[in-house]
Amino acid sequence: MPELPEVETVTRSIARLKGRRIAGVEFRSRRILRGAPPERVSARLEGRRIGAIQRYGKFIVLALDSGFLTIHLGMTGRLLLGGAAGKHTHAIFTFDRGRLLYDDSRQFGCIEFSEEFPARVARLGPEPLEVPFEEFAARLKRHKTRIKALLLNQAFVRGVGNIYADEALFRAGIHPMAVASRLREARVRRLFDGMVTVLTEAIAAGGSSISDYIDAQGRKGFFQFSHRVYQRTGEPCVKCGTLIRRVLVAQRSSHFCPKCQRPQVQ
DNA sequence: ATCGGTACCTGCACGC
DNA sequence: TGCGTGCAGGTACCGA
Numbered sequence: 625m626p627e628l629p630e631v632e633t634v635t636r637s638i639a640r641l642k643g644r645r646i647a648g649v650e651f652r653s654r655r656i657l658r659g660a661p662p663e664r665v666s667a668r669l670e671g672r673r674i675g676a677i678q679r680y681g682k683f684i685v686l687a688l689d690s691g692f693l694t695i696h697l698g699m700t701g702r703l704l705l706g707g708a709a710g711k712h713t714h715a716i717f718t719f720d721r722g723r724l725l726y727d728d729s730r731q732f733g734c735i736e737f738s739e740e741f742p743a744r745v746a747r748l749g750p751e752p753l754e755v756p757f758e759e760f761a762a763r764l765k766r767h768k769t770r771i772k773a774l775l776l777n778q779a780f781v782r783g784v785g786n787i788y789a790d791e792a793l794f795r796a797g798i799h800p801m802a803v804a805s806r807l808r809e810a811r812v813r814r815l816f817d818g819m820v821t822v823l824t825e826a827i828a829a830g831g832s833s834i835s836d837y838i839d840a841q842g843r844k845g846f847f848q849f850s851h852r853v854y855q856r857t858g859e860p861c862v863k864c865g866t867l868i869r870r871v872l873v874a875q876r877s878s879h880f881c882p883k884c885q886r887p888q889v890q
Numbered sequence: 891a892t893c894g895g896t897a898c899c900t901g902c903a904c905g906c
Numbered sequence: 907t908g909c910g911t912g913c914a915g916g917t918a919c920c921g922a
Contacts, residue, residue, distance in 0.1 A: 626915055655899085682916075698916045700900080712900085730899045732916050744917095769893065778917080785915055834915065835902085855914095875895065877913080896920080904911085 626682060626697040628752065628783030629826035630837055630845065634703055635679040637840040641686070644719040645673045651735075653714035656728060658736040665737050669693070674719075680745045681782025694742045698732030705840045724840070748782035752819055755781060761812045764804050771807065771815070772800035773874035784819065787832055787854045790879045792819040794853045799887040800871065800878040825850065853879040 626634065649669050651662035659665070672688040679685075684703075686693040695703070700712075704725040709716060715726035715735055726735060736742060750759065760781070767774050774780050775789040784792070793800055795818030798811055807815070831837060831845030834855070838844055852862050857870040861881040871878050 630915070696916075698899095699914070701916090728899095729901065730914085730916085732899070734917090767892085773894085787915060832915080837915070874893095893922085894920105895922105897918085898916100900914100902913085904913105906909085 626699075626701065626831070626837060627785030627788050628679075628682065628823055629788070629829075629847065630831035631679050631682050631684060631697065631783070632827050633831045633839050633845060634697070635677060635684050637843070638684075638703055638705065638724065639677060640705075641674050641719070641724065642677055643674065644721060646670060646688075646717060647720055648718045650716045650718075651714065652709075652716070653731065655731050656714045656726070656734050658734050659738070669737060681748050681751070681778055682785070683742075683745050683748075685742065685745060691737060691739045692741055694736045694738065694745060695726070696734050698728060698730065698734070700730045700836070701726065701728040701733030702836075702838065703727075703840045704842070707842075748778050749780045750782065752781040752783055753823055757813065757816050760816050761809065764807065764812055764815075767804040769804055770800065770873050771798060771802045771804045772876070772878050774804045775819075776874065776876065781819075783823075786876050786878075787834075787851070788819070788822055788826065790854045791822045791852060794818075794880060794885060795822060797884050797886075799885045800873045800880055801887055853881060855879065 646669050649666045651657050675687040677686050682696060684695045704727060706722060709725060712727050712729045713725050714728055717724040772789055775784050796814035798815055826847040829845055829847035832848040833844040834848055853868050856868045857879060859868050861868055861884060864883050866881055866883040868879055869882050
């Protein structure tokens with residue numbers, strides 16, 4: 625499910641939780657909870673009040689009056705305000721008013737409580753919508769990996785995933801297998817602009833609802849209708865009509881137009 | 891120190 | 907109807 629635009633949408637949709645007090649937490653799955661055992665975490669969370677709610681890349685961090693509750697949605701994680709618990713509900717937060725369910729069929733997501741700001745989040749690269757171009761370009765030049773793999777590397781920039789990496793590369797006219805350090809300045813500029821544009825537009829559209837992504841109030845995004853390459857294998861390129869191809873880069877499906885995104889002319 | 895490959899888990903679409 | 911295969915927004919961890 626969720627990359628930066630989807631996580632941003634979910635984060636905004638739970639903004640109303642600010643100021644609420646946690647009355648109780650029930651963890652139904654051991655797998656999604658990191659660190660201490662469920663009973664211990666529940667006991668520590670009880671009675672704490674929610675302060676600022678912020679997104680860092682694909683992580684949602686709820687600052688409590690003391691400590692931090694960190695949530696990552698993995699591939700299929702959902703936060704739902706109210707509603708009934710289902711087969712894949714792994715955590716239920718009850719507040720002084722209302723409740724929040726964590727649903728995740730594949731259980732790749734996780735929830736973590738820590739007294740200090742989580743190290744995993746602190747280690748992430750800069751926000752792609754905040755990093756200055758010069759810093760983006762300088763960091764990019766240091767990596768000899770393929771550009772697609774670099775965009776997916778959360779230590780490079782945080783929040784870009786498979787959909788938006790492919791969409792940004794298409795907008796920049798760069799082949800996903802191109803070597804990052806060998807990209808010329810003008811192309812790096814186009815990539816930066818493409819990334820910023822696609823993320824901004826996707827946030828405005830409430831994200832991409834590929835199969836089942838919804839925000840905390842059950843609303844779907846509609847940026848999937850604006851995808852130009854992602855999961856469009858065999859369909860004509862919107863610019864030139866050439867059929868979109870799919871290759872594996874870093875074990876992830878990468879969709880591109882073989883004519884608009886040439887491998888050699890970098 | 892960077893990398894690429896693999897593991898983790900469930901559900902769905904497809905061909906037979 | 908069922909079964910096997912491949913694929914899916916994610917990160918962590920391993921050894922080279």
